[in-house]
Amino acid sequence: MKRTIGLTAMLLAGALTIPATQAQSEKPGVEKLYILNCGEGTAGDISRWSPGINEGKSMDFVDSCYLIKHAQGWFLWDTGIPDAVAAMPDGLKPADPKAVSWKRPKTLAAQLDQLGVKPSDIKAMAVSHTHPDHIGNVEMFPAAMLYVQKAEYEWPGANNQARFKAEHPVTKLEGDRDVFGDGSVTILSTPGHTPGHQSLLVKLPKTGTVVLSGDAVHFRDNWDNRRVLAMNADKEQTAASMQKIADMLTKEKAQLWINHDKAQRDGQKMSPEFYD
Numbered sequence: 001m002k003r004t005i006g007l008t009a010m011l012l013a014g015a016l017t018i019p020a021t022q023a024q025s026e027k028p029g030v031e032k033l034y035i036l037n038c039g040e041g042t043a044g045d046i047s048r049w050s051p052g053i054n055e056g057k058s059m060d061f062v063d064s065c066y067l068i069k070h071a072q073g074w075f076l077w078d079t080g081i082p083d084a085v086a087a088m089p090d091g092l093k094p095a096d097p098k099a100v101s102w103k104r105p106k107t108l109a110a111q112l113d114q115l116g117v118k119p120s121d122i123k124a125m126a127v128s129h130t131h132p133d134h135i136g137n138v139e140m141f142p143a144a145m146l147y148v149q150k151a152e153y154e155w156p157g158a159n160n161q162a163r164f165k166a167e168h169p170v171t172k173l174e175g176d177r178d179v180f181g182d183g184s185v186t187i188l189s190t191p192g193h194t195p196g197h198q199s200l201l202v203k204l205p206k207t208g209t210v211v212l213s214g215d216a217v218h219f220r221d222n223w224d225n226r227r228v229l230a231m232n233a234d235k236e237q238t239a240a241s242m243q244k245i246a247d248m249l250t251k252e253k254a255q256l257w258i259n260h261d262k263a264q265r266d267g268q269k270m271s272p273e274f275y276d
């Protein structure tokens with residue numbers, strides 16, 4: 001009996017401390033997350049993403065950008081295919097016919113406008129990596145602080161060109177970064193696809209925790225089978241990064257949202273609808 005009372009008292013004490021803790025902490029950081037259409041395309045041969053497997057099979061791809069409303073301001077993850085592609089009737093044809101030919105059914109600018117968000121409202125941004133289907137509109141936000149891994153920033157481009165404009169404000173990272181200092185938006189270093197590839201962990205108040213893949217993996221089948229793209233900068237790093245994401249999903253009871261996976265995205269709410 002005495003033991004039961006003791007336990008009840010402990011539970012009550014515990015229950016009473018919870019509201020006090022909540023009162024001390026800030027409001028939940030992330031309020032909303034919008035998925036924006038940042039391109040649609042068709043891959044000529046998906047064995048490009050898994051050598052020897054799925055030879056000759058084509059697949060529709062999507063390209064997503066994610067706009068996050070945090071109590072401290074707007075944060076944009078990835079910028080997609082350049083808006084200029086919207087005006088090209090045949091879209092962007094790749095040099096390698098196995099790769100993705102991209103179209104831009106909607107511009108990023110128009111989707112932001114629909115939400116009443118001006119490009120200058122976006123104070124911070126990050127890109128998963130510097131392939132053209134992710135950095136197409138970085139300079140629509142010339143004053144936004146860009147979070148990028150140092151290894152990606154300093155990775156020489158074609159003809160030794162810089163990957164970003166020197167005048168663009170930048171925070172060069174060497175590993176993970178809690179962007180707002182409250183654990184609600186965390187950049188995860190997931191190198192391999194490119195030298196400084198990164199993914200994003202987002203804690204939503206109702207939806208729960210999601211990890212935005214970037215191109216750590218391109219579609220579900222390759223995730224389930226842990227397949228690594230031959231053209232990746234580093235195969236072993238890619239496998240280690242996939243494991244890091246898998247461990248994070250378990251630890252945070254998180255969902256994985258795969259940027260280019262059309263089947264998954266077809267089941268998701270697109271902007272102006274949102275996740276909270």
Ligand SMILES: [Zn+2]
Nearest residue numbers: 131133134215
């Ligand atoms: Zn991509």
